[in-house]
Amino acid sequence: MTAKAAAAGPAGAGPFSMFERMVAWRYLRPQRKEAVVSVIALISFFGIMLGVAALIIVMAVMNGFRAELLTRILGINGHLILSPVDLPLDDYDAIAKRINGVGGVKYAIPMIDGQVLSTGTAGPGTGALVRGIRGEDLGKISLVATNIRQGSLVGFDTGEGVAIGARMAENLGLVLGDTITLVSPEGDATPFGTTPRVKTYPVTAIFEVGMSEYDSSIVFMPLSEAQLYFNMDNQAQTIEIFVDNPDTVDALKPAVEEAAQRPVYLADWRQRNQTFFSALQVERNVMFMILTLIVLVAALNIISGLIMLVKDKGHDIAILRTMGATQGAILRIFLMTGAAIGVAGTLAGVGLGVVVCLNVETIRQFFSWLSGTVLFNPELYFLSQLPARMDFGETASVVAMALVLSFLATIFPAWRAARLDPVEALRYE
Template sequence: MIAWRYLRPRKKEAAVSIVTIISLVGVTLGVAALIIVMAVMNGFRAELLDRILGLNGHVIVQPIERPLDDYDAVAARITAVDGVTLAVPLIEGQTLASGNVGAGTGALVRGVRAEDFSRLESISGNLTEGSLVPFAAGEGVVIGIRMARNLGLIAGDRITLVSPDGDVTPFGTTPRVKSYPVAAIFEMGMSEYDGSIIFMPFEEAQLYFNSEGVAQLIEIFIDDPDAVDAYRPLIEEAGDRPMFLVDWRQRNSAFFSALVIERNAMFLILSIVVLVASLNIISSLIMLVKEKGRGIAILRTMGASQSSILRIFIMAGTGVGVVGTAAGVLLGVIVCWNIQGIQRFMNWVSGAEVWDPTIRFLSEIPARLNPGETLAVVLLSLALSFLAAIIPARRAAKLDPVEALRYE
């Protein structure tokens, strides 16, 4: 009760009230900023992981000693392994793509069987134009929406592909130039894939890249990507041929390690913001102790012990931290739940893209709250608020009633 009365604003103690409000707002904004940034970092990593692993296999099988001419049998044996959801033989090659407008752009052509492509839901389930019927018949390609916009293409138009690995003639190797109808256009939401990948029917890709009768590699999708080490010996046994395995962690180790380092650095930096807000609690309590010196002395003369005075001011300081933390958590959760709406509003206000997908890979700001991290932020804020309240509380407890009332 006494701690609450000390925190209530009064006209005679306007300065103390203002500093207390500033401390409360500082803790609120610090906690909210920490929760929002950590949620965005988690969402960014999770969305990238979903999109990267939705397109690229969790394990890549590459042939050793001889070409992968038995890809159908190998893929069937690997698919039979418990926990393996899909094994996709692929043909890959770099080309120059050109359309109706603009200069040509580099593209990665991936030859994939129609039945396998339909099971890649991150692509086949996100078509914005066209259909997979021509693709299944081997009479069209599927491109990303950013590539379609850059080249001025829509479903039904023709895209021209130029490969440096063409036909060998007495005058040297001539580039291979061929045009294909655009059967469908997909949008994954990841600019790198939407602007650079072309899916081609498997048999046509074999002809285009001079790989008749063989596959260059097999991509394997499993139920639990984090348990990929447990699947490696099973896949090698099922393959029953010399082959080299590379998993998704090896292919993207530098990228995801950089994300982890950035996430930890942001947590450390924003924790300093909460620390600074907690220091404001110290200043407000020191001013409160100075203003309430006479009241403290009277409480002591009435029989209040030093521990009672200590508890009063620790409650006052921690109370500011508790209220600020609760408000910060509420604000952070509300922002995270409405992050896309806030992004669209900022785009409307600024008249430009505040989240450029060509730089940050994703077309929208992702946010994914982690209960464990949110709890860690709450505990950090409460601990700092408690520690900040100890110094002025000890000063108040040691106040000598005689000295405080000497000139009253």
């Protein structure tokens, strides 16, 4: 050892050394005389865990709810709706073929929509939406074609039957082969005025797409039969256009208008559902801000717990300072003590949130059985199951927010501990 090194003395422990970690861990362990401090630390841990878990679960459910609704709404309705201007849409077949040739378009489907009153063998009548569509086109709507619970779509155009939703069949007491009666206010003109049109159709297929609004209200009818029923001979009401990427509908509008070769009005899925999805977005943002307060309150508990710990450990801090511990070492010790609570609570919250999200439907069914009530009623929330879809970026932002709040909460108590004067702390010892 050189004379210069000998004069300098032994080198102290570096930042975040084993000594500092050992002292920080010792302060974290519960001791009988520090029961209050330990309880506050435990409350802070559970507060951060529950806050992070609640944020992850709620955001995942909101994302899943929006994604499922979007999938079902866009799976059964066109992304672009073409309506005629001035003249009836009697050349729908030629227009649909030209639009099918536009790049980015999956298929264009001529349709007729009409409101009717439907009655069956049991229960009161209910309002329904009749959608006139060709059998080949109905087979292209995979959300319906792949969810046929009874019957078949084979021979849909020639069978003069209709396909109805499972909830409508249940409400009206209908099974496959029964007849459903449809009453339209737009009937035949007589000398005594317009009389409602009443006609019965056999039920040839029953579908279930998983969205109660559709399963309880939609009736698919062959296009040729719908033209007769609604007095629209050789006409279509609209052409619904399904595209490869729903977010690019704006770029496709000029090409679709050009392919139509006549004046038309185009409405996209965002215009038709703007209020609904805007309300979902607002609700999601508000829930995030409200649940963030849970994590903030838990972080404030860390501050109070560390302030009490610093006050209780004033004697120990003074002794450490007299033994050579620097202000920086004391600062880092209490930073690690508080941060450990935040990090552990955050990691536990992430684990709890992931477990709940992966089993959210099972948990819902369990609580429904336990309470004897229907939680997440499909009649109110449109979907038959509680969805949850975790987003990695969103989860990472929740974790980062919780960690930042936890670290910020430790700064003031750790700074007070580092500023403690050992002479004052040991004056009356």
